[in-house]
Amino acid sequence: FLDEQISQIYPLYYKYLSEYYRILGHRNNILKKEINQKKKKEKLLIWDPRLIERGSFLILTRIKFIKKINRLAHKFHQKITREKEDIKLTYQSNILKDQEENISSINKEFKDKLEEHKEKEIEQRTTLLGPHRDDFSVYINRFNIASYGSQGQQRTAVLSLKLSELELIKEKEGVYPIFFLDDVMSELDEDRRHFLLGLIIDKKVQAFITSINLDYFNSNIKEKSRIFKIEEGKIINL
Structure with a gap:
């Protein structure tokens, strides 16, 4: 959901997303190769800064997008449900402790986490951290809708989110899609x-x-x- 919706509104996000997965592919190929740890680490040094740069941009854009969506979705959901329900999206990042909107801080945390998990990644032969492993959840009145929401509540939540997306596109482009x-x-x-x-x-x-x-x-x-x-x-x- 997140990547598709953000890409529709911010074309630069799609560009960085594509580059991130290309870099991720190269990094995973290195981790899978039958070479010694020293050579793996040397090769990873080439790709890690690129992964961090693109990945940090994706994380920051997601945080900002969810903040905007929450502002609009709250209003729509309150109207649709006659103020009986509230809706909130939460972003679960495996990099950040706090949802900060500072690209330098995100870069640093991403770099530190990669270094911290380097041995484990070499052992498991795959990239364990990054926005490709992040997720988001939708809550209705503080309950996770995926676990506790009825079909009607899930439909209404999707509707509130789609209406919010419409408004975001209108804010950016000046017309509704x-x-x-x-x-x-x-x-x-x-x-x-x-x-x-x-x-x-x-x-x-x-x-x-x-x-x-x-x-x-x-x-x-x-x-x-x-x-x-x-x-x-x-x-x-x-």
């Missing part, structure tokens, strides 16, 4: 459907919405939409 919603309506109750569709109309977002039930859409929505039906492989304009 095209919004795709695939059979989301069946997972939302009437209040949440009403909020979502009202928001799409109010903000004049161009959206493509798939559903098997037209009754989910009120007359106001239908009047402002073009409706197509797919039947036996044919698209019919209603």
Whole structure:
């Protein structure tokens, strides 16, 4: 989720992400080679600074992105759930102790951690630290949604995050992107459907919405939409 969403908004992130995985591949190849430890360490010295530079940028960008997403997702989720639920994303970094927004500090911690785990990496023949091993979690009212969230809560959380992403793109580009919603309506109750569709109309977002039930859409929505039906492989304009 993180890499895909950030790359859509910040093209430089995708560039660094691609370079990071290329460097990671070279580093892992060195760790897998049947050569003595001294030669491995010498070869790793070539790639480690590059891995640290790209990786630190990825970590910092993720921290900033999640901070922005949390600000927007909180507002959307409160509205969708009528203030019954709160949402929060947390980023789990295997490099940082604290979520600091300082590239020099991240660089230093990354460098120190790599050095600290060098022997273990040589033993296990793979890179054990870096943003490729990081993860994120979504919490609803302080409960991890992956473990405790219902399907409806998970759908609503995804919706809040997607709406937040829309706003971030609007802030950066000045216009909303095209919004795709695939059979989301069946997972939302009437209040949440009403909020979502009202928001799409109010903000004049161009959206493509798939559903098997037209009754989910009120007359106001239908009047402002073009409706197509797919039947036996044919698209019919209603």
